[in-house]
Amino acid sequence: MKKLTRHHKQERHQALIEEIEKNPFSTDEELAQRFNVSVSTIRLDRSNLGIPELRERTRAVAHEAYDTLKSLEEQEVIGLLTELKVGQMGRSAMLIEENMVLDKARVARGHHLFAQANSLAIALVDAEAAVTGSVDLKFLRPVHLGETVIAYGKVIKRKGNKYWVDIKAQVNQEDVLIGHWILFGFKAEINL
């Protein structure tokens, strides 16, 4: 049982790229074992391929993911809020990025568009917090990678803490989503 992977530098390089892509947290030592070569070889390979060391990779992943999570999950409004008259109307913009599209089609997943529209609807409600009651919406056409979706929201009626909101999302003036929301605001902010 000798080293099987000899002089297959090309192949190893390719495999190395994939391996690190798949698991960016491998040390050179682990990689050396996996590929049946010495640590030196791995280092040389990485150097040739311009793949940074484990710590750099970890740092990159951490920073990127940290920012993404901060802005994606801790954000109350999804998309960039460009205009807002609470209780009246608002507008938000969202660029469709790599991580929002389905692998196969290059089309934005429905829940991202929904999230933008839904969070705009919530932002329009004049209360400390709001929950979505019911939604009736239509996706009119798929949205592709790289397109910017502008969502327009309008409060069309209010009765106490119950709000009726219309949302329309467009790409280049073309409608991609329209929907009617019914939301409930609570802990009305008018008690300070």
Next chain:
Amino acid sequence: MKKLTRHHKQERHQALIEEIEKNPFSTDEELAQRFNVSVSTIRLDRSNLGIPELRERTRAVAHEAYDTLKSLEEQEVIGLLTELKVGQMGRSAMLIEENMVLDKARVARGHHLFAQANSLAIALVDAEAAVTGSVDLKFLRPVHLGETVIAYGKVIKRKGNKYWVDIKAQVNQEDVLIGHWILFGFKAEINL
């Protein structure tokens, strides 16, 4: 201008915790400067407070965020798919976690519930890829942190590549969301 922050150990500790919470990527040296004390002091503080070193913190953030992103954004199905008969019916479960709830209310944001239901609907479509056409749904009651949502999906009609799917989501047998989806399946075009 002498060191102002002396013997305010307690206060510094508190501030240190907050600082690291806010920016987990600070080195001891940076922290020492910020707090106007020596690196030794920072190390001692961290040790007392049980705060691990920069690399550990970075590693933790990277791993956690990596997993989260992998499972949240690269996952085609949101929630855990527990049963699936493509073209017929399916079921998925999702635990409501900290990052899914609104800050103020401890209630899951609508788009997470939508995402679970929507991805289940898509999974049911017997095609390489599917896009959501229209949706009519109701959120029947808010879902709270820690609750597990089980979504049930059923294909009720199919005509060519057009699918009618009903989704119902429950927490402890209690309906929290019901909706009707209309989706279109298609063959992913492989364009190089």
Next chain:
DNA sequence: CTATAATTAGTACCAGGTCACAAAATTAGA
């Protein structure tokens, strides 16, 4: 003024590397 708490300094060691260079092993070309 002294005892005690808080802070600072200094040492040896570690992981997971970098870089530069030398040497051995393997393979291919003639």
Next chain:
DNA sequence: TCTAATTTTGTGACCTGGTACTAATTATAG
């Protein structure tokens, strides 16, 4: 088959951001 080129391995010095520990220096309260 011999040789040259390619590929792999090894070595030693150095780097960062620490740990763990000891010892010295300052404050500060009583």
